Amino acid sequence: MSMEALRGGVAVITGAGSGIGEGLARVAAEYGMKVVVADIAVDRAQSVASAIVEQGGEALAVKVDVSTPDSIDALAATVHEHWGDVTLLVNNAGVETLGFTWELSTAQWEKTLNINIHGAIHGVRAFAPRMIAAGKPAWIANTASIGGLGMMPIQTSYILSKHALISFSECLYLEMQIKQAPIRVSAILPGPVATRIFQDGGTTIDTGSEQHRVLMNAMLEADGISGYEAAQRILPQIAAGDFWVSTHPEITREMAAGRAAHLTALGNPALPVEVLRGMGLSIDGE
Template sequence: MTGFENEVVVVTGAGGGIGRAVAQRFARERAAVVVADLDKDRAVQTVESIEEFGGDATPFAVDVADARAMESFADDVHAEFGAPKVLVNNAGYTTAGPFLEHTLEEWDRLMGVNVWGLVHGCTYFGRQMVDSGRGGRVINVTSVAAFTPIPLSAPYCATEAAAQMLTEGLRLEFAGTGVGVTAVCPALVHTGIYENDDADAEDTAAAARTLSVAALAQRYVVHGPESIARTIVRVAARNPAVVPTRIEARALYLATRVSPGGARLAARVLEPEKLTGLRARVTRRGVLTRIDDYLARKLEPGQ
């Protein structure tokens, strides 16, 4: 596949973030983009942003976790546009916190969006692609959490690992049909750090300091949705199996293959409460105060 002009591209979770950037990127490649999101208003906003530069996009509201809704959505898309050339299963849901504090409702939502959402998209649109005889691309956006344990994110990691294996298994099954299947695994940009209601003043200050560091890293280091979108469009023109993105995700992927035990050890060391305790033991209070002042200045609006 070398170009997307006049090709139909379906993107789920396209109301913002990576999904919106992907929809915009495909539209700039002159594809006819189907913008799907749980929130119809956000889908419309994405379409309006595409129409501003003359792109072609149509909004749909759908809950990817709802099998009947997804089947109806796929039927509607097929009736209006025919079988898509590219499907980007981007919709995702995340939580963070201790395993024992996750409710069954949270588990249901995680499984519904992160696993069943992919099953529904791959089933209904994948069947259309195969039956069309024109081939196509299915791109499932998973996460480095699919192969790297993340502190306080066991349920999320479990669903992403399931999504990853689903993708790799489906790639084998679709081999020979002309439909390629790829897992794109972006690095996490936010792991979720929760405040402890029982924390004393020093713990509260440490938690605030950790959040400030995360915010600063997100501003200056973390890759934006546009860079992930560029990768996805490039992947759609080829057919690789697994694409960790960007360089830090590739490093994590390699590390888990070379030394799974080392990766698990690193995850334990990186638990927020352990880092906080280590920092308190090895750093003087005056130095921590200067760090707090520096972070506050750097995070001021306009800096």
């Protein structure tokens, strides 16, 4: 399959008001898709949709709160009423929350898991039945992270949610095989991409969490590719039917190999030396 297979179809992308989601919306429109720009920040969604229309594309901005199943159901109803069958669903919306596990409030935990995990689950629940019933080739992609192949303290709520999304995507892939549905499933594992995730992310009140946020945000700003460039790498892989979709293949392979070796050895959790240094922690022998 190639990008031509997506042309003329309808793309629904959550978290499309900025970052990778915005990039995916713009690239999908450039390839002739009708794009639903879904985001909780409706002003951002409208801005992206307007830019697409100004460039000759078709786009519809819709406000959605993916942490609320009813809001996702309303999104699905709006899309099907406006444009009919959905060709591409990208469950992309996500948040970053920093803090020690026991210091995050109930509200912070619920918000993070509801957006990052349940948002994708209910996105599939709301859209997949009609996609299957249509009997036409279609694509579902869930935005996880290379963090889903590793571990990182302070980012616990985010990291565990991305592990969960990889597992969810794997099981969904197998379920589509059992149903013999012409729907391809992908897990997107972005590497360093300069988005608003650390700017918009919440933290606990301790200075360590705030320092970690500043450090991670600075790293992405210095080394991260743009959301648009990430989307240019991501969408062709989705169209090709790849399950593992990466913005930085070499980093992804390295992370996957490291995870496999760690599990094979049943090793204790540990961080690389360079990460420890970056967090200001002492290292044996230094």
